[in-house]
Amino acid sequence: MTYISVADEAKFHEFVEQAGDEEKGLELLMRWKCLTDLYYLGSEILGMGKAKRMGDALLDPKFHGWLAETLSRDEHALIQLARGHLKTAWLCVYAVQLLLRNPNERVHIYSITQDFVETTHLVTIKQHLETPLLNKIFPDIVTPRDSPWEVDVKNRLLMRREKVQGEIVMGDQIQVYGVGNTITGKRATVQLFDDLIDKDTVRTIAQMEKTRQWFSGAMPILEPGGIRKMIGTPYHYNDLYHVIEEDEIFDKVYKRPMKVGGKFVCKWWTEKKFKHVTRGMLPYDIKSQYFLDPMPVEDMAFPPPQPTYKVLPDEEVTRYIACDPAATQQKYSDETAIIVAAVTGKGEVYIEREYHGKWAGNETAKRLIGLAAQIKPRKVGIEFGLQEHLKYIIDSEKSNWEEVNKRTLPIYIEPIRVTNRQSKFDRVNWTLGAFVKEGKVHIHESCVDLMAQMDRFNKNYNGKDDLVDAAAMIFQMVEIFSYRTYTKEVPEWRARDYFMIEDMAPKSEGGWERRFIS
Incomplete structure (x- = not known):
């Protein structure tokens, strides 16, 4: 039995009346919540609400609720977050929700290397899809892995396809690519970009330009009317994220540094944890990766704060x-x-x-x-x-x-x-x-x-x-x-x-x- 909020009570009674009994009505409520509330899907159904790190609960309902709601918006968006705020974890939950809403989606996920996106993103998504409660709520969509799934390899996933007007939709439900890999000729209805850059890929102008050119080549992959999301952390004041923001490639740009107004945006973090995690890091790396400010102080004409x-x-x-x-x-x-x-x-x-x-x-x-x-x-x-x-x-x-x-x-x-x-x-x-x-x-x-x-x-x-x-x-x-x-x-x-x-x-x-x- 899952928790039912006061706001969901009316919906629950509606589903009970529709199904004829409370247990089935509860399943319908949970199904509806999974499709409309990304934070609920991740925290309650996929178990993230029970996850802990260093003895403290990982999820902050306020911050991660904001992140889940922002990811769910029907818009092209660039979301910049400090490290250690579960951005990759929530992007994987979002990918799962996309398949629950429409099993015929073709979701492409891109990240810094092929190995990383295979062993982190796709492995996590497959684990989510094996959650027993999810199988129970969505038996028509999330089929058992040993059924077996039609495509289950390290860089692709296809549980099964549904017929649309007598035709089978071509392509996998999820494909993953590392930066630099060939993507020409592919088609996607959703593109998810996660941490396309790191400290090593912004060392030279040539390296940054190579990433920009690869990203430019990924743009035509998206089908008309598709959705594009990017989530990441800046590493250089002239990196890919800066170019995207300046050129207004996305409808919206969201930024949440480690602290706002001197307070941590996520309640898991404390001064003690922050000092522990950043011990030995260069000041510039801390400034860019945790405070989303990749401008070296010595290069600034007007070092903040402004008067x-x-x-x-x-x-x-x-x-x-x-x-x-x-x-x-x-x-x-x-x-x-x-x-x-x-x-x-x-x-x-x-x-x-x-x-x-x-x-x-x-x-x-x-x-x-x-x-x-x-x-x-x-x-x-x-x-x-x-x-x-x-x-x-x-x-x-x-x-x-x-x-x-x-x-x-x-x-x-x-x-x-x-x-x-x-x-x-x-x-x-x-x-x-x-x-x-x-x-x-x-x-x-x-x-x-x-x-x-x-x-x-x-x-x-x-x-x-x-x-x-x-x-x-x-x-x-x-x-x-x-x-x-x-x-x-x-x-x-x-x-x-x-x-x-x-x-x-x-x-x-x-x-x-x-x-x-x-």
């Missing part, structure tokens, strides 16, 4: 807006980023707001005009670059705003010039980076995307940095700072009620015609 604040100090401030427009709206392009900052008379910089997205020029212009009307900035700095036409779109939007609101809008646009004499890293490091290190920058706690980009920004970084770029532009506009190599100093600033488009046009500094000027 945050909640309430602006009670003193006079001058506000600035910086905008870094994206060159295109294509998926591969950066996003347009806008940063709003308040600067005190003492040179303290408070970054108040962040905005970013793939916007068309007119939408970017409307946002800038709306912000300017709201906060009355001293300057709006824009790196026009390839977006020269944005000047005229802003001018048009400003006129529209003034016509609707029946008043002029004082605003001064300062074009931010970026040269090729410096790398992006140096430009950011000498502006935003320098002031952060001096303790002069404070970021509002709501600017989480900016801080996430700062955490990752480094010399070799090629991911999203639009907000970091925009934040660095603030220091090129503020008169009391000395970073004037990018823009032309404005001797006497005043709020203007008009645009000087010609002021924003690049001035000719030389050319053949200058020879004729006396």
Whole structure:
């Protein structure tokens, strides 16, 4: 007799009425629970709820309940977890549930080596399928192994296939592959990727690229409408998981480091156990494999935590807006980023707001005009670059705003010039980076995307940095700072009620015609 929660009581009575007796009704309830509740299947039916390690129960209903529920969602998902949190165990339970829901699934499981995926994943799944209680609840699907199963070899599993509209579905129920193995010509309805990388496969760029190419080759294997899940632990700041996240290959990305807010996310862990397990490990390995932060501190421009604040100090401030427009709206392009900052008379910089997205020029212009009307900035700095036409779109939007609101809008646009004499890293490091290190920058706690980009920004970084770029532009506009190599100093600033488009046009500094000027 299994435990019946209050929430399941009504369902139980429904099944009893349907079956005619309580025992059969209970079996129907258990069958329904197995199909709809992954945590129940793993903890109650497959026995994981009784498992212990170092004398303590392995399962944490809250954490592993979250993991089971996340795996069960109908979406392509990348789930990054710290080591020692049973991610492989739950992926195997998920594979079992897939077969219970649809015996005609073709599930492919991929992992770091062929031997590992055979001896860990497929062996575990086969053991689960031999659970007597599971055989009793699903006699039509989980047939006895000695019946025998149609395919029962080290890298494949097929208990039996059901006919679908008079035809037999081709392919095994489960096939397993190690990274690098040939998968061309195979077809799957579900792909499960588990720990495709480890410390040894991220030692060189060539090794990481080899894994990426193999993963790319696995993409066409999935049937249209199929589901793809990936679960793993990062080992390098530019590894496969980073590329997948930056390229938005999956619908959702979930991350659960060892601790959140200073507390272990899984109650099995304690400080004593953590110290025991990580004894002798390098700090970088602990940081990446347990805290999901694979960036070496020495490579970081902004080592976390970033300097945050909640309430602006009670003193006079001058506000600035910086905008870094994206060159295109294509998926591969950066996003347009806008940063709003308040600067005190003492040179303290408070970054108040962040905005970013793939916007068309007119939408970017409307946002800038709306912000300017709201906060009355001293300057709006824009790196026009390839977006020269944005000047005229802003001018048009400003006129529209003034016509609707029946008043002029004082605003001064300062074009931010970026040269090729410096790398992006140096430009950011000498502006935003320098002031952060001096303790002069404070970021509002709501600017989480900016801080996430700062955490990752480094010399070799090629991911999203639009907000970091925009934040660095603030220091090129503020008169009391000395970073004037990018823009032309404005001797006497005043709020203007008009645009000087010609002021924003690049001035000719030389050319053949200058020879004729006396």
